[in-house]
Amino acid sequence: xxxxxxxxxxxxxxxxxxxxxxxxxxxxxxxxxxxxxxxxxxxxxxxxxxxxxxxxxxxxxxxxxxxxxxxxxxxxxxxxxxxxxxxxxxxxxxx
Amino acid sequence: xxxxxxxxxxxxxxxxxxxxxxxxxxxxxxxxxxxxxxxxxxxxxxxxxxxxxxxxxxxxxxxxxxxxxxxxxxxxxxxxxxxxxxxxxxxxxxxxxxxxxxxxxxxxxxxxxxxxxxxxxxxxxxxxxxxxxxxxxxxxxxxxxxxxxxxxxxxxxxxxxxxxxxxxxxxxxxxxxxxxxxxxxxxxxxxxxxxxxxxxxxxxxxxxxxxxxxxxxxxxxxxxxxxxxxxxxxxxxxxxxxxxxxxxxxxxxxxxxxxxxxxxxxxxxxxxxxxxxxxxxxxxxxxxxxxxxxxxxxxxxxxxxxxxxxxxxxxxxxxxxxxxxxxxxxxxxxxxxxxxxxxxxxxxxxxxxxxxxxxxxxxxxxxxxxxxxxxxxxxxxxxxxxxxxxxxxxxxxxxxxxxxxxxxxxxxxxxxxxxxxxxxxxxxxxxxxxxxxxxxxxxxxxxxxxxxxxxxxxxxxxxxxxxxxxxxxxxxxxxxxxxxxx
Numbered sequence: 001x002x003x004x005x006x007x008x009x010x011x012x013x014x015x016x017x018x019x020x021x022x023x024x025x026x027x028x029x030x031x032x033x034x035x036x037x038x039x040x041x042x043x044x045x046x047x048x049x050x051x052x053x054x055x056x057x058x059x060x061x062x063x064x065x066x067x068x069x070x071x072x073x074x075x076x077x078x079x080x081x082x083x084x085x086x087x088x089x090x091x092x093x094x095x
Numbered sequence: 096x097x098x099x100x101x102x103x104x105x106x107x108x109x110x111x112x113x114x115x116x117x118x119x120x121x122x123x124x125x126x127x128x129x130x131x132x133x134x135x136x137x138x139x140x141x142x143x144x145x146x147x148x149x150x151x152x153x154x155x156x157x158x159x160x161x162x163x164x165x166x167x168x169x170x171x172x173x174x175x176x177x178x179x180x181x182x183x184x185x186x187x188x189x190x191x192x193x194x195x196x197x198x199x200x201x202x203x204x205x206x207x208x209x210x211x212x213x214x215x216x217x218x219x220x221x222x223x224x225x226x227x228x229x230x231x232x233x234x235x236x237x238x239x240x241x242x243x244x245x246x247x248x249x250x251x252x253x254x255x256x257x258x259x260x261x262x263x264x265x266x267x268x269x270x271x272x273x274x275x276x277x278x279x280x281x282x283x284x285x286x287x288x289x290x291x292x293x294x295x296x297x298x299x300x301x302x303x304x305x306x307x308x309x310x311x312x313x314x315x316x317x318x319x320x321x322x323x324x325x326x327x328x329x330x331x332x333x334x335x336x337x338x339x340x341x342x343x344x345x346x347x348x349x350x351x352x353x354x355x356x357x358x359x360x361x362x363x364x365x366x367x368x369x370x371x372x373x374x375x376x377x378x379x380x381x382x383x384x385x386x387x388x389x390x391x392x393x394x395x396x397x398x399x400x401x402x403x404x405x406x407x408x409x410x411x412x413x414x415x416x417x418x419x420x421x422x423x424x425x426x427x428x429x430x431x432x433x434x435x436x437x438x439x440x441x442x443x444x445x446x447x448x449x450x451x452x453x454x455x456x457x458x459x460x461x462x463x464x465x466x467x468x469x470x471x472x473x474x475x476x477x478x479x480x481x482x483x484x485x486x487x488x489x490x491x492x493x494x495x496x497x498x499x500x501x502x503x504x505x506x507x508x509x510x511x512x513x514x515x516x517x518x519x520x521x522x523x524x525x526x527x528x529x530x531x532x533x534x535x536x537x538x539x540x541x542x543x544x545x546x547x548x549x550x551x552x553x554x555x556x557x558x559x560x561x562x563x564x565x566x567x568x569x570x571x572x573x574x575x576x577x578x579x580x581x
Contacts, residue, residue, distance in 0.1 A: 011456045
C-alpha cells in the first residue's frame with residue numbers, strides 16, 4: 001500500500017510529531033517501501049491461528065494490595081524541564 | 096610490562112583475586128585506552144574519575160568474593176545508572192540523570208564490578224549500524240570508516256578496542272549479536288525474561304533482552320551469570336534457580352543434535368558466508384555432534400513481522416516522551432498539544448520518527464487487524480516452527496549476519512537494505528529464545544564473521560558449550576592495529 005502525504009500527516013498528528021513540510025515526500029516514499037515489504041505477510045495463512053502477544057506461558061504475577069513505596073515527590077520532579085515545588089508545569093490548557 | 100587490557104575478563108578477575116594486580120592498576124590501564132580511543136566515539140559518558148575512586152576503594156576493602164571483583168565495566172547507554180547521565184543516544188534524554196539503577200547493572204555492581212562509562216548506541220536502540228545516534232557515528236576498530244553494527248555498536252567497538260574488559264548490550268532484533276559478529280567478539284541474547292528489563296530504556300517490550308558482550312565464550316558465561324536473576328520489578332521476569340554457567344562450561348558436545356535450517360540459505364548470500372557455515376558444521380561434526388537438516392518454514396515472514404511488532408511497541412513506549420516529566424522540552428507551541436508536537440519533532444531523530452509513524456499507523460483504527468493482529472498470528476507460526484524443530488534438535492546453527500561490516504553511509508539512505516542486516520537474528524527475538532554469536536572466521540578482506548547458535552528456552556548453557564567448542568577449534572587470533580591512537 002502506498003502511504004500518501006495525507007496519511008503521513010494524519011499519522012503524525014496521532015503520534016504528536018510535527019513534521020517539516022519538505023520532509024513529508026521522502027517519508028512517504030520510505031514508508032511506502034517499508035509497507036510494500038511488510039505486506040509480504042498477506043501471503044501467510046493464519047486461519048485459526050491465535051495471536052501471540054507474549055512468549056511467556058506464565059500469567060502475570062499478583063502481589064498483595066499494599067503500599068510499598070511513596071513520598072518520593074522530589075525524586076519524581078527532579079528531571080522535569082519545567083516545575084514548581086509541587087507540580088509539573090505545562091502550557092495553559094484552560095482558556 | 097604486560098598490557099592488562101589485552102587480557103580477557105577471566106584472566107583479569109583471576110589476577111585480582113590472586114592479588115597479583117590491583118584494581119586501580121587495571122582501571123588506569125583502561126582509562127588510558129579510553130583517553131586514546133576518542134576517534135572511535137564509542138563512549139557517550141566517561142566515568143574515569145569515579146572508576147578510579149571505586150577501584151581504590153576496592154583495593155582498600157579487599158573483598159574478593161564477587162564474580163567480577165574489582166572489574167571496571169562500561170555499559171550501553173540504555174541502562175539507567177543512578178546519578179550518571181543516561182541518554183539512549185537521543186537528544187530527548189541528552190541531559191537525563193536517573194535517580195535509580197537498572198536491575199542488571201545493579202547485579203553487576205553487587206558482584207564487585209563498577210561503572211567505567213556509558214557507551215554509544217543507535218538512538219533508542221533503533222538501528223543496525225550505530226549511525227542513528229544523536230552523539231554521532233561509532234567506528235569499528237577492525238577497520239577505519241566501517242560501522243561496528245548496531246544497535247549496541249559502542250559496546251562492540253569499545254570491547255574490540257580494549258576500552259572495557261567486557262560489556263553489556265540489549266538485543267531487540269539482533270542488537271547484541273550483529274555488532275558482535277561485525278567486531279569479532281562474542282555476544283549473547285538470553286531467553287526472554289532471564290535478565291530483568293527494569294531500568295532499561297524501553298524499545299519493544301515483548302522483544303527486548305539485555306545480554307553480555309565479551310572477548311571470549313568463558314567471559315560470556317561469567318558475565319551472564321552475574322547479570323541474570325529474578326526481579327519482582329519486571330512482570331515478565333522468569334523465576335528460576337540461578338545456573339552456574341562458567342563452572343558448567345564444557346567443550347564436550349558429543350551426541351548433541353544440531354539443526355541446519357534450509358530457509359536461512361537466502362538468495363544472494365555471499366559465498367564466504369556459506370563457506371563459514373559449512374566450516375561450523377564441520378567443526379561440530381568433528382566434535383561428535385550430529386548435524387540434522389531442519390526446516391523453519393515461516394522464516395521469510397520474520398522480518399516483516401518484526402517491522403510491525405517492534406515499531407508498534409516502540410510507538411507506545413515512546414509516547415511517554417512528552418516534554419513534561421523529563422527529557423527535552425520545546426519552547427515552541429501555543430498550547431499543550433503543539434508543545435508535545437514540537438518537543439517530539441525536535442528531539443527524536445529521523446529513524447525514531449520513522450518507526451513511531453510505522454507503529455502508530457499499524458495500530459491506528461481501521462488498520463489494526465490487517466497489520467498488528469496479522470503480525471501477532473504470524474509471530475505464533477514462527478514460534479511454532481522453533482518448537483517443532485526443537486523436538487528433534489538441541490540447538491540450531493546459522494550465520495549471524497548476511498555480510499561482514501560495511502562502510503559508514505553505505506546503507507544509511509535505504510531503510511530496507513539496513514533492516515535486512517537482521518534477517519538471521521530477528522526470528523529468535525520473536526520466539527523469545529536464546530541465541531548467541533561467536534567469531535568463526537573472516538571474509539576475503541579479513542573482516543570478522545560470526546556464527547549464530549540458537550537454543551531452546553533457557554538453553555543458554557548448551558549454547559555456551561557449543562560456542563566454546565567452535566571457539567577452541569577455530570582458534571582465531573585477531574590482531575587489531577590500534578590505528579585510532581595515531
